[in-house]
Amino acid sequence: MKTFNITAQVYESNNPSKQTILLNQEVHSLSEKDAREKFENYHLKPHYVLVKIYSVEEFSQVST
Numbered sequence: 001m002k003t004f005n006i007t008a009q010v011y012e013s014n015n016p017s018k019q020t021i022l023l024n025q026e027v028h029s030l031s032e033k034d035a036r037e038k039f040e041n042y043h044l045k046p047h048y049v050l051v052k053i054y055s056v057e058e059f060s061q062v063s064t
Contacts, residue, residue, distance in 0.1 A: 001028050003059040004035040009051040010044065020051055032056045 004027050011020045025043050029035035035056055044050060 001030065002035075003028055004032060005055075005057050005059060006035060006039045006043075007054045007057075008039070009054065010048040011051065013047050013049050022054075023048075026059075032058065 006023075006025045006027055008023050008025070009020050010023055011018045025039060027035045027038050027043060029038055036053060039053070039056075040050060
């Protein structure tokens with residue numbers, strides 16, 4: 001299992017001005033594609049509307 005950091009632009013559906021915010025969410029997945037799908041389907045709060053996913057970056061493990 002890999003860990004991905006997803007940065008996305010969203011807005012709250014009950015916000016009449018549709019002011020957007022940026023989210024960073026950590027998602028555990030096997031691939032970048034799967035991480036995107038998990039984020040869109042399971043990690044967004046129900047009242048958030050996705051505008052755009054800016055990046056999906058895999059965290060690298062550093063060995064000491």
